[in-house]
Each structure stands twice: as structure tokens, then as C-alpha cells.
Amino acid sequence: MKLNKWASIISLSLAMLCFNASADVVLSTTRIIYKEGSKTVNVRMENQGSRPLLIQTWMDRGNKDSDPGTITAPFVITPPISRIDPKRGQTVSFLYSGSEPLAKDRESVFWFNVLEIPPKVTESARKDASVLQMAFRTRIKLFYRPESIGGDLAAAKAIEVVKWSTGIENGKVIIKGKNDSPFHVSYVSAKIISGHKIIDLESSMIAPFSQGSFAVKNNQSIPAGSTIEYNAINDFGGIVKGKSPIL
Structure with missing residues (x-):
């Protein structure tokens, strides 16, 4: 399943909606501070909805429309894909891979993306014209902070x-x-x-x-x-x- 396909679904869905809707997955933070020397940094994802969700995660460099398949970032996210049942959670770990040297005299910024992919619509629901399949994306900043600039x-x-x-x-x-x-x-x-x-x-x-x-x-x-x-x-x-x- 291609991520850019779901990005298109998000845009189309939002354009068609005339009622309030919100993501089911809630993150434990609104920004991530990755301090130099950290082994890993963890973020908790909670599914507060009533249905299981497939979650895909990736990093980008500031262009929210960039193709996830072509983005390179010096961080490993574990797990990159997961299933979260209703009222359950999943911890995502970030590891700086060192594959790209980052500035030592200032912060570097990246963006962490969480895409919720809903379960397949049943045949009976598909016949209901009022049913609208939606995918939500949450996007927050990750700051890599060198030790030399302070805390x-x-x-x-x-x-x-x-x-x-x-x-x-x-x-x-x-x-x-x-x-x-x-x-x-x-x-x-x-x-x-x-x-x-x-x-x-x-x-x-x-x-x-x-x-x-x-x-x-x-x-x-x-x-x-x-x-x-x-x-x-x-x-x-x-x-x-x-x-x-x-x-």
C-alpha cells in the first residue's frame, strides 16, 4: 500500500466532509526533543477510537507532500508499521543512525508522520452511500539537539x-x-x-x-x-x- 495514495485520500476526504472529524490516534507529545548521545527516544501512540487501525510512520525534512518512499533521514523508527487495537497503545522508538552528520552548533529539525489507515469497509457498509472511508495523518516536529549548545x-x-x-x-x-x-x-x-x-x-x-x-x-x-x-x-x-x- 503506497503512502502517497493515502495522502490523496486524506485530501479528498477533508474536502468532502461537512461534519467534524478527528484522528483516533493520540500521541504522548506534540514535539520530540532528541538530545545528542541518547540511545533512543520513545513516543507513545494511543488508539482512542472504537476500531483497530494500521499505523504507518516515517520522517520527512519539512515538505509534507514529499513521497515517503524517496525520503532519507538519519533516524530509524521502530516499528515503522503496526496495528493498534481499540483503547490500546504502541510505543515508537527513534534511534539516530549516524548515517548523516548533523550540525554541532545548532538544532536540526525533522518531521515525524503518523498515518492511520482504517480497516476495510465491509460489503454491507459499502452499499451505504453515507459511509466515507478516511485516513488521518498527524505530523509533529523532531528536534535533534547537540550537547554543546545547552539543554x-x-x-x-x-x-x-x-x-x-x-x-x-x-x-x-x-x-x-x-x-x-x-x-x-x-x-x-x-x-x-x-x-x-x-x-x-x-x-x-x-x-x-x-x-x-x-x-x-x-x-x-x-x-x-x-x-x-x-x-x-x-x-x-x-x-x-x-x-x-x-x-
Whole structure:
């Protein structure tokens, strides 16, 4: 069974749905921190649904539409395919294979994919036009963290030291975040506060030693002396609220 076939089913299913639907498999974390020197890192998957599921897992490098059969990543996932019965779980182990050297002065990021493949529809159910076969995919980040750049406290500090400024990009007003740390900084949401005026921003992630651009919704101008307020994500998937001046 080809994974890209199921990716197409996901897109088609979501387009056809007019009711709420959600994945049955729940992960024990919303992000994975793989520290250099770890033998393995484990993530628990729980099937909270009422039917058995076949689960396929793989890594990608940031392109969610890439063909899993052509992706190479320096991690071994065990097991790559598993069956999880209703109300039961499965532990997935990650092992850095060393097949590709990763940066020593900053984090590297990969994405972990979990695809739920539902059981085959029975003949009687197939005759029911209201039945829609669906496959769900969950995708979370895996950060490989070199020992030399520090641990949890250093990563938490990185959120606080991003410097903000305004700019124009392709004729659009943007806010630029400069990340001088070796850690990735991810934002759930952000907004600009100027007096009683609030301007929403698109959320994004800023890579280590890089500058990220946040689009200003409705292309509004940014008054001098404004402040950015944000919700960032820490190592444990929790929300960190903060604010910083826009220079």
C-alpha cells in the first residue's frame, strides 16, 4: 500500500466532509526533543477510537507532500508499521543512525508522520452511500539537539531574546524576528499592540541563527513604539506568553 495514495485520500476526504472529524490516534507529545548521545527516544501512540487501525510512520525534512518512499533521514523508527487495537497503545522508538552528520552548533529539525489507515469497509457498509472511508495523518516536529549548545534552560531562554523589527517584503508589511540562538523558536500566535490598536500576525517558526518574516494581516502599517505579544511553544509543548518591543 503506497503512502502517497493515502495522502490523496486524506485530501479528498477533508474536502468532502461537512461534519467534524478527528484522528483516533493520540500521541504522548506534540514535539520530540532528541538530545545528542541518547540511545533512543520513545513516543507513545494511543488508539482512542472504537476500531483497530494500521499505523504507518516515517520522517520527512519539512515538505509534507514529499513521497515517503524517496525520503532519507538519519533516524530509524521502530516499528515503522503496526496495528493498534481499540483503547490500546504502541510505543515508537527513534534511534539516530549516524548515517548523516548533523550540525554541532545548532538544532536540526525533522518531521515525524503518523498515518492511520482504517480497516476495510465491509460489503454491507459499502452499499451505504453515507459511509466515507478516511485516513488521518498527524505530523509533529523532531528536534535533534547537540550537547554543546545547552539543554532545557538554554532553549527556554531563546524564546525571550528574539529581536523584532518592521520591514517590507514583496510590497507587503512584515515583522522580522531575528533569532541569534542555536535553537528553533516556534510561535502559535502573535499580535502587535499599539495603544488600543491590535494587529494580528501569521504564526511561524524561526530557525537557529536566522531571521523569520511574519506577514501582517490586512497589510496594515505598524505605528512607532509598538509591542509584539506572542504565544511560543516550549520543549514540553506548553505555551509561553511573552512580549517584546519592536525596534
